[in-house]
Amino acid sequence: MDIISDSNFSDLLTVFNTVDPHIPEYVREYDLKQGAEKAAASALFADPDTGSYPINTAADTWISACYHEKEFPGQNPGTGSLAGVVRANIHKAAAVFGVEDDVEDAVALLRAARAPVEPIDKNSDYAFVGKVGSHMARLWPIRDEDEIKEAADRFDTNRLTYLPAIRRQLASNIAKKAYELGMDPCKDLPTSIGTESGLFGFDPEAYMAEVLEQCQRVKDAEIGVVAAGLNSVFEVVDPEELAVTAEKAASLLHVLREMTGDAKHMSTSDIVFSIPPEEIDRVHKQAIHMPRGITLDAAKLAVIPIDMLEPCVGDVPMDGDDIDVDQLAERINDLSPEAKNLLLELLSEIE
Secondary structure (H helix, E strand, O other), X not given: OOOOOOOOOHHHHHHHHHHOOXXXXXXXXXXXXXXXXXXXXXXXXXXXXXXXEEOOOHHHHHHHHHHHHHXXXXXXXXXXXXXXXHHHHHHHHHHHHOOHHHHHHHHHHHHHHHOOOOOOOOHHHEEEEEEEOOEEEEEEEOOOXXXXXXXXXXXXXXXXXXXXXXXXXXXXXXXXXXXXOOOOHHHHOOHHHHHHXXXXXXXXXXXXXXXXXXXXXXXXXXXXXXXXXXXXXXXXXXXXHHHHHHHHHHHHHHHHXXXXXXXXXXXXXXXXXXXXXXHHHHHHHHEEEOHHHOEXXXXXXXOOOHHHHHHHHOOOOEEOOEEOHHHHHHXXXXXXXXXXXXXHHHHXXXX
């Protein structure tokens, strides 16, 4: 696109709106229609092979530079490409007419107009960015020291109500932003920020004390026993895996609380004092999240006859002659709320 092919000059008007008020006087006085007719009849083009981007006058050259930047953004003279050669020819003509600065200013303004504008309110300005229900949300602003301290105090008070992964995200984002603003998270913020974000490393005893406190808060003696048994897991886990195992253990306890609190047929009475890490992984993979906050264990559902499961979940995934429990959990978690309610009705009938 250039002044010859831009029949109603719509592209050029867009350029003018972008660079105004930095349009040179010789361009303002230029008769576009007559200029386009003269340019079409001339033999001076930055792209002689196609007869485009006329460079007969200073105004022609400035306008062609703007058209070319709009059509081939970011090209610089001498890149070796055809667009680079055309840009070089435009700059040579600009030098002849003494308008190099005008051309460079126009090109710079057009590039600046295309540059992405960084939002005033960024995701990094919030401690939490993620889904809340079905909507994305940004919570707990941390744009300055006062907001960081407020978010840190709020975290310190309420952190045990969040899952470990959420706690780590909140604490890490708060600590990172504090560093950016010149604060020292270890001195200026509650110690829970350093502990949960990993700044202080991992302390198994402190972690277990928190887990047991969680168990007491929900008045669940069975889970308290499970939590105490996790100590034996930490004693044999590789130190490098300790923090990961601890986070999985806390998520396991969260799942178990939901199981014992909302689904009586999912009793934990068969859980013994020691839980190996592979059992923690299993619960994570095979936990099924149902309506009304109910959590089911896919391994328990796998004992239900296939012909009873199929009306609720469709084709039951198999691993040889047995039900593929991991795939079953994934399949049920993807079901609609209506289908999940149908499955709950089936379970209540079996019970």
